[in-house]
Amino acid sequence: MSEAGASIFSLPDLGEGLTEAEIVSWLVAVGDEIAVDQPVAEVETAKASVEVPSPYGGTVTGLHGAVGEVVAVGAPLITVAPAADLSEPGSRAPANTRTTVPDAREGPGPAGGNGAAGSDADSGAVLVGYGTGRGTRPTRRRVRGEGGPSRSTATDGPPATPAEPLPGEGGATGKEPIRVVSPLVRRLAREHGIDVAELRGSGENGLVLRRDVRARIEASAPSPAVGSPPAEPGTHRVPLRGAHRSMAEHLSRSRREIPEATVWVDADATGMLELRGQLNEAAPDRPVSVLALVARFALLGLSRFPDLNSHFDTARQELVRHEAVHLGFAAQTPRGLVVPVVRGAHSLTARELSTRLGERAEAARSGVLAPADLGGGTFTVNNYGVFGVDGSAAIINHPEVAILGVGRILRRPWVVGDDVRPRPVVELTLAFDHRVCDGGVAGGFLRLVADCVERPHLLLGDL
Numbered sequence: 001m002s003e004a005g006a007s008i009f010s011l012p013d014l015g016e017g018l019t020e021a022e023i024v025s026w027l028v029a030v031g032d033e034i035a036v037d038q039p040v041a042e043v044e045t046a047k048a049s050v051e052v053p054s055p056y057g058g059t060v061t062g063l064h065g066a067v068g069e070v071v072a073v074g075a076p077l078i079t080v081a082p083a084a085d086l087s088e089p090g091s092r093a094p095a096n097t098r099t100t101v102p103d104a105r106e107g108p109g110p111a112g113g114n115g116a117a118g119s120d121a122d123s124g125a126v127l128v129g130y131g132t133g134r135g136t137r138p139t140r141r142r143v144r145g146e147g148g149p150s151r152s153t154a155t156d157g158p159p160a161t162p163a164e165p166l167p168g169e170g171g172a173t174g175k176e177p178i179r180v181v182s183p184l185v186r187r188l189a190r191e192h193g194i195d196v197a198e199l200r201g202s203g204e205n206g207l208v209l210r211r212d213v214r215a216r217i218e219a220s221a222p223s224p225a226v227g228s229p230p231a232e233p234g235t236h237r238v239p240l241r242g243a244h245r246s247m248a249e250h251l252s253r254s255r256r257e258i259p260e261a262t263v264w265v266d267a268d269a270t271g272m273l274e275l276r277g278q279l280n281e282a283a284p285d286r287p288v289s290v291l292a293l294v295a296r297f298a299l300l301g302l303s304r305f306p307d308l309n310s311h312f313d314t315a316r317q318e319l320v321r322h323e324a325v326h327l328g329f330a331a332q333t334p335r336g337l338v339v340p341v342v343r344g345a346h347s348l349t350a351r352e353l354s355t356r357l358g359e360r361a362e363a364a365r366s367g368v369l370a371p372a373d374l375g376g377g378t379f380t381v382n383n384y385g386v387f388g389v390d391g392s393a394a395i396i397n398h399p400e401v402a403i404l405g406v407g408r409i410l411r412r413p414w415v416v417g418d419d420v421r422p423r424p425v426v427e428l429t430l431a432f433d434h435r436v437c438d439g440g441v442a443g444g445f446l447r448l449v450a451d452c453v454e455r456p457h458l459l460l461g462d463l
Contacts, residue, residue, distance in 0.1 A: 010075055
């Protein structure tokens with residue numbers, strides 16, 4: 001039970017459809033004095049690691065979760081009691097505990113809002129790595145019940161409304177409604193046939209949390225069969241978390257839904273490497289990477305074969321082409337495999353594209369990319385050659401319809417005229433959605449990219 005006058009700050013809406021986050025570390029401890037906008041916890045979502053700032057200042061009286069625990073959006077995160085010296089002259093301390101419960105939006109929220117701070121809060125902070133909200137003038141927080149309804153913590157968000165009861169939660173039966181704030185909790189209970197009215201909420205004022213539903217699911221699960229073999233000695237179970245878990249779900253969906261096929265071709269990279277050397281010699285302060293050149297060749301290919309820059313609408317059985325190319329590229333990071341996106345890549349020069357790719361890769365390795373930078377791609381390039389391998393049948397990044405793979409560049413025997421000479425050779429692969437195009441389109445695209453690798457001056461005709 002919170003002390004009188006304390007404020008409970010709940011995990012804010014993290015945007016991009018994210019519904020939960022794992023607590024990586026606490027940046028404060030119970031008893032610490034904190035200021036408004038001070039980061040209190042580092043959390044990891046399926047897309048990024050971010051620091052969560054508190055919209056309240058005062059004394060920390062409670063931390064709602066342990067390191068490694070997954071917290072649903074809208075669930076309590078931290079409790080803060082107002083310090084005596086923080087009160088404004090003539091103001092009175094609120095009599096009841098206040099709970100900040102961010103909107104768990106299903107659709108797009110207000111522009112720039114991320115749920116980290118509200119228009120009626122003393123905070124103008126946003127989640128680190130999630131962009132800046134609209135510049136609203138911070139105002140004094142309004143105590144619930146004074147001067148009208150409370151508001152959500154989303155910037156300029158609408159007044160928060162009480163959670164609607166599920167069937168069996170009260171209403172016509174005369175029972176007091178069970179508090180269920182998170183849509184994730186409602187869906188989880190519905191999918192497992194659990195009546196939340198039968199649950200005893202462990203949250204503030206009886207709020208039913210995800211752990212309450214999970215506990216009921218585990219309690220109702222059938223016990224292991226008698227005589228089942230014990231766990232194999234020496235084995236360890238490692239739960240997938242954060243980006244790794246998200247990527248596992250993403251790739252599994254791709255394999256389930258996309259009937260993919262793969263084509264590949266070897267190319268003499270002499271021309272591309274000579275061009276890169278000349279470009280970097282002319283402007284050493286603006287170097288061009290091999291990945292940037294291959295990506296630029298792919299962008300030319302997409303202009304010739306636009307079906308590969310699209311997605312497939314399964315509900316309407318339609319191909320949806322994209323005019324702009326938002327180029328994703330696979331990046332290995334300490335958090336696992338992620339796919340940063342360079343938006344509007346079709347409008348960038350080779351030097352500009354190389355700079356953007358380098359910046360995105362460094363931000364991905366540092367874990368500071370915003371969720372918006374890890375989604376919304378229309379085509380992906382995968383440079384697995386950095387791992388010292390020649391080829392790979394890459395998995396398409398759903399809901400895209402194709403992915404271009406680049407192997408290592410290795411000196412091999414190559415026929416030049418009537419002679420056999422050592423040449424730098426690279427293997428290019430293209431995995432594509434066979435619902436979208438046939439081998440003619442896929443082969444034509446890959447052959448064009450290979451021709452540009454061998455004779456990059458061909459690109460000049462389309463500049």
